[in-house]
Amino acid sequence: MKTRPDGGVAVDHQAPDFPSEPTPRSTFTKEYWAATRERRLLVQYSAETERFQFFPQPISQGGARRDLQWREVEPVGELFAYTVTHLAQGAFRGSVPYVVATVTLDVGVRMISNLVDCPAERIVIGMRVRGTWLPLSDGTHLLQFRPDETVAEVAS
Amino acid sequence: MALHDSVIAGYAETPIVVGGTHDLFEMHADLTEDLLTGAGVDKAEVDGLVMASSLTGTPTPFWAQSVAEMLGLEVDFLDQVQLGGCGPVGAVARAAMAIDAGLCEIVLLLNADRASLSMDTWTDMSFGPEWVHPYGQMGTPGAFGLLSSRYDHEYGLDLEALGKLAVTQRGHAMLNKKACAKLRTPITVEDYLNSRMISEPIRLLDCVMPCDGGNGLLMMSRRAARRKGLEKFVVPIGYAERTNHNGSDPLPDVTDTGHRIAGAKALAQAGLAVSEIKSFHPYDDFLLAIMLQLEMFGFCGKGEGAQFISKTDFRFDGDLPLNTGGGQISAGQVGAAGGGTNLVEAVRQLFDDGGARQVRDTSNALVTGIGWIGYGRNWCTSAALVLTPDR
Numbered sequence: 001m002k003t004r005p006d007g008g009v010a011v012d013h014q015a016p017d018f019p020s021e022p023t024p025r026s027t028f029t030k031e032y033w034a035a036t037r038e039r040r041l042l043v044q045y046s047a048e049t050e051r052f053q054f055f056p057q058p059i060s061q062g063g064a065r066r067d068l069q070w071r072e073v074e075p076v077g078e079l080f081a082y083t084v085t086h087l088a089q090g091a092f093r094g095s096v097p098y099v100v101a102t103v104t105l106d107v108g109v110r111m112i113s114n115l116v117d118c119p120a121e122r123i124v125i126g127m128r129v130r131g132t133w134l135p136l137s138d139g140t141h142l143l144q145f146r147p148d149e150t151v152a153e154v155a156s
Numbered sequence: 157m158a159l160h161d162s163v164i165a166g167y168a169e170t171p172i173v174v175g176g177t178h179d180l181f182e183m184h185a186d187l188t189e190d191l192l193t194g195a196g197v198d199k200a201e202v203d204g205l206v207m208a209s210s211l212t213g214t215p216t217p218f219w220a221q222s223v224a225e226m227l228g229l230e231v232d233f234l235d236q237v238q239l240g241g242c243g244p245v246g247a248v249a250r251a252a253m254a255i256d257a258g259l260c261e262i263v264l265l266l267n268a269d270r271a272s273l274s275m276d277t278w279t280d281m282s283f284g285p286e287w288v289h290p291y292g293q294m295g296t297p298g299a300f301g302l303l304s305s306r307y308d309h310e311y312g313l314d315l316e317a318l319g320k321l322a323v324t325q326r327g328h329a330m331l332n333k334k335a336c337a338k339l340r341t342p343i344t345v346e347d348y349l350n351s352r353m354i355s356e357p358i359r360l361l362d363c364v365m366p367c368d369g370g371n372g373l374l375m376m377s378r379r380a381a382r383r384k385g386l387e388k389f390v391v392p393i394g395y396a397e398r399t400n401h402n403g404s405d406p407l408p409d410v411t412d413t414g415h416r417i418a419g420a421k422a423l424a425q426a427g428l429a430v431s432e433i434k435s436f437h438p439y440d441d442f443l444l445a446i447m448l449q450l451e452m453f454g455f456c457g458k459g460e461g462a463q464f465i466s467k468t469d470f471r472f473d474g475d476l477p478l479n480t481g482g483g484q485i486s487a488g489q490v491g492a493a494g495g496g497t498n499l500v501e502a503v504r505q506l507f508d509d510g511g512a513r514q515v516r517d518t519s520n521a522l523v524t525g526i527g528w529i530g531y532g533r534n535w536c537t538s539a540a541l542v543l544t545p546d547r
Contacts, residue, residue: 018292023285053406055287055531061404081309081410083301084356085294092292100293100355102302102532109406110532112302114291125309142290 018098018114019091020137029056031070036141039133042070043109054109075131075143077105082115082123103129103145117146159425162252163381163389163546166195166374167503169496172336172488174272176368180213181226183268187372188227195374195386197262204233204260206251208243208267209492212277223266233260241439242397242525242539243267244371244496249395249541251375261380268370269491275366283531294355297363299529300442301355306410307444313357314462318443319345321478322361322485324470325440329482331472331513336367336488362443367488371496373503390506394426394542397525402533411459414538415452415524422540423453426520430454433542434517435477435505436470437498439526440485446478448534449524472513480505480513499523499541506545520544 025033035042043052047069049062059066082101085092092098101115115123116132128148133141168190170183178186192199207220216222220236223229233254239246244267251263280289293299307313326343329335343361351361381389398414423430430453438449447461455476456464470478481487481501484494502521504510525539 019290023289025286029286051406055283061406081302081306083293083298083305083358084353085292085298085301086353086356087297088292088294095292098292100291100298100302102306104407112288112291112293112532125305144291 017095018134018142020135022136022138022140026056026058028058032056033140035070035072036133036143037139039141040072041075041131041143043073043105043107044068045071052107052109054105054111073105073107075105075145076148077103077129079115079123079125079127079129080104080110081125084120099123101145111143114144115146116144122147158256159249159252159395160391160393161378162255162375163378163391164248164373164503164543165197165376165381165384165386165389166191167372167500167507168194169334169371169500170268170369171334172367172369172490172497174336174338174365174367174488176270176272178368180210180268180270180370181223183370184223184227184266187266187268187370188264191264191372191374196384197374199229202229202262202264203231204251204254204263205229205231206235206237206247206254206263206265208247208495209236209238209240210267210269211275211491212270212273213268214238214492215277215279229264231260233263239397239525239537239539240492240527241441241495242527242537243492244499245395245523245525245539245541246397248373248375248392248499249397252392255375255377262374262376265373265375266370267372267493267496269493270368271366271489271491272368275491287531296441296529297355297358300362300444301358302532303410303534304357304444307448308357310411311459312462314466315349315357316345317462317465318362318447319348320465321443321446321470322348325479325483325486328472328480328513329486331511332481332487335482335486336365339365339482339486339488358442364441364484364489364494367490369488369490370493371490371500373500388507389546390503390543391546392541393544394422394424394428395540396421396425397537397539399537400530401538403530408533410533411448413448413452413534415449415540418538418540419453422542426542426544428520428542432520433476433522434519435480435502435515435521437479437502437521437523439495439498439524440479440483441489441526443485445526445535453522453540472510472515477515480510480515495525495527502543506543518545
């Protein structure tokens, strides 16, 4: 950015104290949430269009068929966009500042999620990220992301 | 028969306020009285009613019917246009379609909301509760924070340019007595830059303030306008909308919006090049949305919005008058009726009723809509409406 007179605000949390109550879920996403009990990520795949799609939807997004497959994929990818939340609503009020991010998974879909365990000054779009699972009260997990320490940092 | 065989014969707008004393029905009554007495139309002549969404009104699925009953309107065509911020401009096209189809001839278009009371009156039946809310995205500012971040990565986000838009629109609100009193104080680019961070890089002065108010139009067939002896009216000469643009692409370009498609289509229908547009009234929920629309409509190239903003005078008497009533950002956002604020301002200008902020060239105006937010891209519906006066 050309101008950021306030210099931005450091995010020093390790993992924000997020609400652990699950939110309402659709009838066609049971497989996704069931797999998160074992910290596994399932993404829908449409054989009709030979494409993955996310969020889970009730029909192929590029086609008309409902015979979607659930495929297990590695929760790894790169940071596509992020926003540091300074003003939050409801149960998130006590967690600010925290980072909401869009991640491009390597299989070719984007997810809205959180970036955790990463100070604001280290956040770079394009950085490699890896999934981390936040336990929810019903035994399922919420997929968040953190910097992928299994890859060497790109020299700047 | 075509879009331009229907005309806009009148406009009305309530003051935009915080914590207003009029409920929705009373606002609709105010608008109806102004529209009908202004055009000399008897209520019994009105045979159509088209209403946009209302955060505080449409939790009842019987909203338009409730309003018809409350206002004593007996109509042959009734519609409720659920397009979020595109509702009021979408209503113009739908009223024209109904007139064109012979379903009705004289139509009231009414929009009102009381967003200063509550923004949480509606139920989110979408991907939101399952795939966004668990991550604490701060509503629409959060979505625009993500979009701004990506725009910054691809093109560089020039905050000075965005600040110039904020200052220009605020200057226009200063000349608009109907704009929210709380917002009618001058601001500088520094005020914009230093305003409170909401969802970085979205600041407070990037955003709209939820307000109460309403706006409306009176439309009729050209034949009815002639029969009534109306000398002045505004004609829709181009309209297009696009919903869920790039929705089936798992890796879309998020800075590519439906206005690229809808804009080209509406301008072609109007027979105008974008360079011939005399005033621009884009839906402004965020400053970034204005810049993206300048790019998507082709006022400038993609990623060149800031350069275009820096060299263009957007004041009412400048090169390309922009949201001459202050836009929603500086006049206040009347909830889901807010899509009518810039629309009514454009109609007012083409009627030469702009007063202290009257634009010089009233040969046409381009009005837009932005409706709802899609998953991880930009907004869901993009609308474009080209207007011209016919005297």
